[in-house]
Amino acid sequence: MTASQANTVTRRQLLGAGLGGLSLPALAQFRIEISGVGATRLPIAINDFRDEAQSGHPIASIIRADLERSGQFTLVPGLAGLSEAGAPHYPDWRARQADAMAAGSVTRLADGRFDVRFKLWDIVKGQDLGGESQAVAPDDARLAAHRIADAIYQKLTGERGVFATRLAYITKAGPRYTLRIADADGEGGQVALASPEPIISPAWSPDGRALAYVSFESRKAVVWEQDLSTGRRRMLANFRGSNSAPAYSPNGQQLALTLSRDGGSQLFLISRSGEVVRRLTQSSAIDTEPVFAPDGNTIYFVSDRGGAPQIYRMPVGGGSAERVTFSGGYNISPALSPDGRTLAYVTRISGNSFKLCVMDLASGTVNQISDTTEDESPSFAPNGKLIVFATRSEGKDVLMTTTLDGKVKAKLVSTLADVREPAWGPFGR
Incomplete structure (x- = not known):
């Protein structure tokens, strides 16, 4: 041929x-369009991360799209003003029909990096499932969101996530x-x-x-x-x-x-x-x-x-x-x-x-x-x-x-x- x-x-x-190297920007960003209904999907709420706007990326939205795209989760609307620092009021989230909930925050560090934190809760059992903190360069803020989605996916399904x-x-x-x-x-x-x-x-x-x-x-x-x-x-x-x-x-x-x-x-x-x-x-x-x-x-x-x-x-x-x-x-x-x-x-x-x-x-x-x-x-x-x-x-x-x-x-x-x-x-x- x-x-x-x-x-x-x-x-x-x-x-x-030919042009070598990995330095040029992409032509365009993508948007996610979810379709279809899985047989059984776990209801989860991912609240907007406190101060996430300063990272230049919609951290919580990236996590939501990752989890929904997996076919394992259905999204429950979150609430404003929450972070990983406070415990949820479990009866309220049960009333919202959420089985799990995550919240987090983004903080700019003195060296210019971002501290991206989150915590996950099992609403049904009323348990704190833990969380993590990542200190990442500004260019890696999206990657931090994907890693959080992976952590949530693995905690709730027992299998390794692929979002990162x-x-x-x-x-x-x-x-x-x-x-x-x-x-x-x-x-x-x-x-x-x-x-x-x-x-x-x-x-x-x-x-x-x-x-x-x-x-x-x-x-x-x-x-x-x-x-x-x-x-x-x-x-x-x-x-x-x-x-x-x-x-x-x-x-x-x-x-x-x-x-x-x-x-x-x-x-x-x-x-x-x-x-x-x-x-x-x-x-x-x-x-x-x-x-x-x-x-x-x-x-x-x-x-x-x-x-x-x-x-x-x-x-x-x-x-x-x-x-x-x-x-x-x-x-x-x-x-x-x-x-x-x-x-x-x-x-x-x-x-x-x-x-x-x-x-x-x-x-x-x-x-x-x-x-x-x-x-x-x-x-x-x-x-x-x-x-x-x-x-x-x-x-x-x-x-x-x-x-x-x-x-x-x-x-x-x-x-x-x-x-x-x-x-x-x-x-x-």
Whole structure:
């Protein structure tokens, strides 16, 4: 595929047919639009934080949006004038039908940092569940809010939150493509790479320190790796023909990718230094979009060896491929949950209608969970409870998160650019 073709071709169509550094601001902020009703959600009140305005960020609103987007909580209106310093009057909050309540404050320190504090209460049991204090630089006030949401989520669900993790995604504004790194709600984005030529297929290293991606800046598909702390880039794969669809192994030492260097499009394993370890598939078909199982022993991929794109799996060490998807005649873009039990992918329903599905790998049960029709590029949150994907809404390419049952969705709407190809980063940053 040429660079000009990649201007209009998305990942879901592939089978059917530079500026370094992290210093530039994002083109636009995002807004969260929640839709759907989950089966059981815990009622919680998040009061506005005392003096939060001085941080330049709506701390409580960020926390509310994080918790609501998770599908685990429903919001109860808070009260003004509260902070973590005072205990709640439990009967009043029970009357407001809140099961939990949080309050906090923001204080500017002498060195210019902000002290962001919060406390959480179990209203039903009448218990103080504790809290925490963070001293953060002004640029990290949003991150502090996400960390508080994570702490609340873990206290009340017993599972780790993902709000302080990051997303990578591609924006296209006019003729310019940009690879961005943002908070898990799509905001706070910074530029990793900008180019007049297409950028596709971002993939996180398991430690979250680097991204691999495909750039057409040299007028052909080349796989690069970029260190996110320094912005330093290096070429990983620039073999004859096309180099595409990078995916890190769970230990981060190798990558699977699609190369056409020997003719056709086949899967290869390369080392982190870019040396070919071995060819994984030996078919006359198009084999692409590899993704490792969490144990590193199995690889899932898309192949049209049966006549149309379907998802297959095979041992990384070698062996025959086994077909995984049988529902629908066109299935692409596999993504595996962190526990390896759930497969997300995109299926074509009819014509140009593409919808997000999830499969329970043990039973083979498949559910379509999106109500949009131009879905692509699903990626699991590192706790496996949410999926982010790209779709089209109101004439724009946007990002959306969804719970695995599809009942609670949040649209991350860009006002200035089309947004594509999200990849959810690992824990830690």
